[in-house]
Amino acid sequence: MEPIHIEEVQEQLDRLANKEVYVHLETTNGAYASHFNENAYNVGAFIRNAKVNYLHGKIVGTNGTYRVGLKLDIGWVYAEGVNQWELDEQERLLMAGHDREGRLMVALEISEQPFKN
């Protein structure tokens, strides 16, 4: 993955709009968060292969942290904190935010084919 280039990511969000696509959305601070720091509270959520068709998608943000929102006809998909991206060999748009130690904190991925379960 490489640092987000906002124009390139926007181009991919546009390419995938108004199509049946599969979304992986995830956020987590890790299952050990409160084990290593008693003041921490474990949080996490993920949804894999949500099938959606978004009207438009937009990436906004500056200085290396970005937010991505997908407007659905009756709802929204949204991720905050993505800082890296790649278009993989299957043309899937993979976006993620990592902490300073390189651990994944948030991921938003969009594909025209279902993700492998």
Add this chain to the structure above:
Amino acid sequence: MEKHVVVIYPHPDDEAFGASGTITQFRQKGVPVTYLCGTLGEMGRNMGNPTFANRETLSEFRKKELIDACKVMDVELRMLGYRDKTLEFESRDEIAQHLKNILEEIEPSLVITHFPGHAVHPDHNAMGAAAIEAVRLMDPASRPKVWAQAISHDHVKLFGEPDVINNVKPVFDQKMKTIMAHRSQAQGVLGSMNGNAEAAANMEEVAKERLGYESFYTWKFD
């Protein structure tokens, strides 16, 4: 002397951090060891340092690392095919039945797994509970012993010291090799154990201090 040891953990690297010293000591005595690994750690947060995996490629890396680690330990590997972070939502009975079938085939004398409720990660707790349920469902006459590994902060306060405490420092090089075979995880896990990333530079010392002993409670069925 054990006849055959079966290790049941959910993630590639649980065996390395938790029991690879003990496993190595069994292998040195010629005891066969089989590792039943529940998932491929698909949802791991460590992506290598520097980062080389992404969410979609991580499972392939971790599968390769798992196979390599099992070569280092010289154990048989069976991958159970569950998905990371979902074990506690699966049917406990189904997983227990799955494990019981394998245990009845292998006929081990000892099973090593996580101590349910005291293994911190939800997958650890779920896998440990299913493993113990699998053994409980077996004919009492042919049940293997179970060593359950607790890593919660309060387990000693609640249960006293574990009755099995293995000093694995004599085989620590081998344990370190097993941990390092899990390339995408090793630095991240060792770093976070020490609460700071600089520890990554001093991994071997951190590891020896934290991981030089492997402790287990012998499970009581009754």
